[in-house]
Amino acid sequence: MKENTRKDTKQKIFDAAVTLFARKGFHAVGIRELARVAEVNSAMLNYYFGGKIGILKEIINTAHQRHREAITSTDEQLTPKQHINRVICNFIRFFRDNTELALVAFDTLPYDIPEIIELKKKWGEANIQLLEKLFADIGLDINDTVQVSIFNGFLANIILTHFRGRHAWEQATHRKIHEFNDAFYEQYAEMLTRFYFNGVNGIVQHINKTPQKKT
Numbered sequence: 064m065k066e067n068t069r070k071d072t073k074q075k076i077f078d079a080a081v082t083l084f085a086r087k088g089f090h091a092v093g094i095r096e097l098a099r100v101a102e103v104n105s106a107m108l109n110y111y112f113g114g115k116i117g118i119l120k121e122i123i124n125t126a127h128q129r130h131r132e133a134i135t136s137t138d139e140q141l142t143p144k145q146h147i148n149r150v151i152c153n154f155i156r157f158f159r160d161n162t163e164l165a166l167v168a169f170d171t172l173p174y175d176i177p178e179i180i181e182l183k184k185k186w187g188e189a190n191i192q193l194l195e196k197l198f199a200d201i202g203l204d205i206n207d208t209v210q211v212s213i214f215n216g217f218l219a220n221i222i223l224t225h226f227r228g229r230h231a232w233e234q235a236t237h238r239k240i241h242e243f244n245d246a247f248y249e250q251y252a253e254m255l256t257r258f259y260f261n262g263v264n265g266i267v268q269h270i271n272k273t274p275q276k277k278t
Contacts, residue, residue, distance in 0.1 A: 073111045076101045077125075080118045085163035086234060089119060089173050119167075120182060126161065126168030127186040130219070133157040134193050143201045147218075148256040150197070154219055155248050158226045166230060169223055191215055201260070202267035210266070218259060225251075 079101035083092045094115060098105035112118040133153035137146055158165050172179060194215060195205045203210050233239055 072103055072107060076103060076108060076111060076118065077121060080115075081122060081163050081167055084119070084122070084171060085166040085230070088171055089115075089167075116176060116178070119172075119179060122164060123168045123172075123179070123182055123186070126164045127190075129157055129161060130154075130165075130168075131190065131193065134190065143197075144256065144260050146197060146200065147260055148252060151218055151222070151252045151255050151259070154222050155252055158222055159248070162226050162230055165223065166227060169219070170227055187216075201263050203263060204270075214263070218255070221255065 076097070079097055080092075083097060083100060092115075094105050094108060097115070097118075098108060101107075108114060108118065112121060133156070134150060136153055137149045141149060172183065174180060191211070198205050198211070198214060203214060205211060229240060229243060
């Protein structure tokens with residue numbers, strides 16, 4: 064019983080923090096407000112997370128772990144284009160199911176907290192390693208820093224931009240956009256797959272046709 068209570072209290076704090084950080088920003092949310100929304104004593108924030116920064120670190124780790132699963136949850140027998148489509152569909156599902164969590168972890172982070180910056184760097188490097196095989200499979204040179212800089216995070220950032228705008232609009236109007244349903248996201252994923260795959264093919268073909276400079 065005590066264990067269940069502990070989990071419930073910790074989850075209430077976590078959920079309240081995700082909502083408040085996403086809607087107001089990390090620095091704009093105080094300990095008292097967070098405790099009030101979570102309906103807990105403010106001392107519980109330190110007990111479970113070690114303070115507000117500890118909560119933010121938990122949010123970042125949770126979001127990136129789910130994001131990582133979206134990248135890796137694919138079938139190795141897929142063609143490169145099918146692989147890209149699967150990753151895109153997984154990203155869309157991730158952002159639909161975890162919109163505010165993703166906004167906090169990827170979009171509203173403070174850049175004046177060294178340990179948060181280091182945490183983001185760690186996850187960023189881990190994601191690059193995961194995407195290296197996909198990049199290689201579609202013909203990108205993983206040793207070319209320009210190509211990697213362009214395509215690393217490209218899909219996630221495009222999808223994040225969509226959900227950032229959707230979230231802001233829904234918060235401002237206090238109503239859901241019903242047009243953003245399963246049919247919309249199915250078409251969205253297909254169009255984004257074509258855009259990404261054709262873009263990569265165009266770059267790869269251009270590079271292959273360009274004479275290499277002699278050293």
